[in-house]
Amino acid sequence: xxxxxxxxGSRRGAETMERAxxxxxxxxxxxxxxxxHNRAAVASMILLAVFxxxxxxxxxxxxFRYDAINKSDVxxxxxxxGHLLGADALGRDLLxxxxxxxxxxxxIGVVATAVxxxxxxxxxxxxxxxxxxxxxxxxxxxxxLYTLPFIFFVILLMVTFxxxxxxxxLAIGFVEWLTMSRIVRGQTLSLKQKEFVEAARAxxxxxxxxxxxxxxxxxxxxxxVYATLTIPAVILTESFLSFIGMGVQEPLTSLGxxxxxxxxxxxxxxxxxxxxxxxxxxxLMAFNFIGDGLRDAIDPKDR
Amino acid sequence: MLRFFLxxxxxxVPTLFLxxxxxxxxxxxxxGNPFETSRKLPPEILAHVEAEFGMNRPLGQQYVxxxxxxxxxxxxxxxxYQGKSxxxxxxxxxxxxxxxxxxxxVLGGLxxxxxxxxxxLRQNRALDYWVMSGAILGVCIPSFVTAPLLRQGLASDLGxxxxxxxxxxxxxxxxVVVLALPQIAIISRLTRAGMIEVLRSNYIRTARAxxxxxxxxxxxxxxxxxLLPLVSYLGxxxxxxxxxxxxxxxIFNLPGLGKSFVLGALExxxxxxxxxxxxxxxxxxxxxxxxxxxLAALDPRVRLS
Numbered sequence: 001x002x003x004x005x006x007x008x009g010s011r012r013g014a015e016t017m018e019r020a021x022x023x024x025x026x027x028x029x030x031x032x033x034x035x036x037h038n039r040a041a042v043a044s045m046i047l048l049a050v051f052x053x054x055x056x057x058x059x060x061x062x063x064f065r066y067d068a069i070n071k072s073d074v075x076x077x078x079x080x081x082g083h084l085l086g087a088d089a090l091g092r093d094l095l096x097x098x099x100x101x102x103x104x105x106x107x108i109g110v111v112a113t114a115v116x117x118x119x120x121x122x123x124x125x126x127x128x129x130x131x132x133x134x135x136x137x138x139x140x141x142x143x144x145l146y147t148l149p150f151i152f153f154v155i156l157l158m159v160t161f162x163x164x165x166x167x168x169x170l171a172i173g174f175v176e177w178l179t180m181s182r183i184v185r186g187q188t189l190s191l192k193q194k195e196f197v198e199a200a201r202a203x204x205x206x207x208x209x210x211x212x213x214x215x216x217x218x219x220x221x222x223x224x225v226y227a228t229l230t231i232p233a234v235i236l237t238e239s240f241l242s243f244i245g246m247g248v249q250e251p252l253t254s255l256g257x258x259x260x261x262x263x264x265x266x267x268x269x270x271x272x273x274x275x276x277x278x279x280x281x282x283x284l285m286a287f288n289f290i291g292d293g294l295r296d297a298i299d300p301k302d303r
Numbered sequence: 304m305l306r307f308f309l310x311x312x313x314x315x316v317p318t319l320f321l322x323x324x325x326x327x328x329x330x331x332x333x334x335g336n337p338f339e340t341s342r343k344l345p346p347e348i349l350a351h352v353e354a355e356f357g358m359n360r361p362l363g364q365q366y367v368x369x370x371x372x373x374x375x376x377x378x379x380x381x382x383x384y385q386g387k388s389x390x391x392x393x394x395x396x397x398x399x400x401x402x403x404x405x406x407x408x409v410l411g412g413l414x415x416x417x418x419x420x421x422x423x424l425r426q427n428r429a430l431d432y433w434v435m436s437g438a439i440l441g442v443c444i445p446s447f448v449t450a451p452l453l454r455q456g457l458a459s460d461l462g463x464x465x466x467x468x469x470x471x472x473x474x475x476x477x478x479v480v481v482l483a484l485p486q487i488a489i490i491s492r493l494t495r496a497g498m499i500e501v502l503r504s505n506y507i508r509t510a511r512a513x514x515x516x517x518x519x520x521x522x523x524x525x526x527x528x529x530l531l532p533l534v535s536y537l538g539x540x541x542x543x544x545x546x547x548x549x550x551x552x553x554i555f556n557l558p559g560l561g562k563s564f565v566l567g568a569l570e571x572x573x574x575x576x577x578x579x580x581x582x583x584x585x586x587x588x589x590x591x592x593x594x595x596x597x598l599a600a601l602d603p604r605v606r607l608s
Binding site: 140143144146147148149150151152153155156157159160232236239240243244245246256259260262263266267270273277280281284285288289 | 314315317318321322325326329330332333334439440442443444445447448450451452455459538542545546549550553554564565568569571576579580583584587588591
């Protein structure tokens with residue numbers, strides 16, 4: 001991987017060659033360094049780490065359970081009756097509900113993205129690697145799916161199979177794989193023709209070794225970047241479904257469901273909208289900053 | 304050009320067919336039926352009602368006769384609203400949805416392009432950072448957050464515009480703004496990226512070198528090429544607006560088509576759901592087709608590949 005460092009900027013390359021003993025930095029070392037210099041991305045990673053920890057252990061630490069109804073605390077404002085962020089129309093603690101909602105939204109985001117990742121990478125890499133008629137056919141299929149009004153089908157899926165938690169994962173994952181497959185396919189196609197692949201072949205490397213050592217690491221960058229940007233898109237889709245009443249069902253909740261009830265009761269209890277909306281927007285922004293930061297770090301050409 | 308068009312049309316028609324087929328069978332696979340959502344009917348009455356709408360026949364037969372109806376432009380009667388056909392419901396709701404959708408598209412397009420160009424011309428300076436930060440906010444703050452906040456602030460507290468309902472053009476201001484915000488964000492990002500790339504190209508240097516005023520270089524030479532990516536965004540923008548309209552029509556209580564769709568899906572009003580899906584799918588497919596054609600007309604590279 002030292003070669004990657006030597007290629008651009010001939011003067012520095014020559015200098016490095018003179019001191020051959022200097023340890024080369026790998027592509028990923030470089031990317032990590034660049035990412036850590038990106039303040040927005042680092043702050044976002046810290047924030048997400050905090051949110052993730054809160055979503056995992058938080059619900060066990062709150063004094064109230066997320067579905068515990070307290071008749072005396074109906075619409076308790078923040079910081080009253082022991083409710084840090086207030087309570088909803090049934091007197092349920094908002095903090096506990098936000099933590100559960102965050103957990104649900106984050107897990108839907110990660111799992112649905114994983115689903116889209118598996119389908120998209122497999123589909124795109126196959127098409128790109130096979131090339132020719134198979135590629136044409138497979139990508140035409142993606143083109144056709146691309147033009148469908150997908151949100152309607154997700155809604156129909158929800159209607160058909162009830163509001164099953166697992167199904168929300170799958171349905172959204174099935175919608176989001178298309179772009180991933182296009183990216184992977186394009187990347188595979190162009191990588192296949194690169195000189196370094198030719199060089200590896202000339203050097204006698206076997207096909208699996210070329211795929212493993214040269215294609216996959218180069219594919220990984222764009223895939224990681226796009227996956228990071230898919231997570232907030234998925235969270236948004238789930239929240240949208242919950243908002244129009246087709247997502248996660250009571251008493252379980254997601255950030256979208258919380259925002260939906262918050263919007264309805266905004267005149268009486270504005271905190272029911274503010275806090276969930278804040279957590280949601282902060283989460284989405286953090287993912288976007290990390291995604292952008294990763295893109296700049298992995299593919300500095302675009303900067 | 305004609306061959307290009309025909310080839311794309313050859314894909315568009317089966318796509319629409321696929322949409323209709325998928326939607327038909329998914330809708331029918333849903334548990335429950337349109338006649339029993341609020342109360343249980345005695346089996347004889349249910350059988351009678353179903354027979355009246357031809358729903359006692361085998362599903363395959365119903366599918367074929369539905370397709371035949373659609374081909375004739377007959378989308379059948381609504382199963383929930385007595386005496387109303389699906390076309391009546393579409394005729395009632397579509398004008399509202401179309402108005403807010405188109406207005407949001409125009410508002411989003413004009414504002415987004417203006418902001419994107421301004422940011423690109425002052426790349427890495429204060430204005431650029433402001434526009435791009437705003438764009439990130441616009442992408443990350445969902446419409447179901449902006450809508451209630453704006454409604455509370457501008458409608459309830461300040462009383463500048465109505466809080467909801469359809470009451471003259473003023474009642475559409477907030478819905479259009481809410482729908483347009485994410486589009487402004489996306490379009491300004493696309494425009495900025497396109498513009499920055501174009502401004503680096505050789506022909507722009509040539510244009511400047513031969514002494515053209517900056518206004519002409521930007522307005523006539525750079526903008527044209529920079530806006531090409533926007534053409535292919537037309538289809539996704541339309542899909543985004545339709546999705547957004549489901550939210551906006553709910554929050555602002557507008558009698559649009561999005562509302563009919565969500566209600567129809569929940570109440571198993573099969574024919575209404577199918578009608579709305581077919582209409583919107585046709586719209587999106589047609590727009591994608593139009594975008595492809597426009598791109599091919601504007602950019603010879605697309606035609607050749």
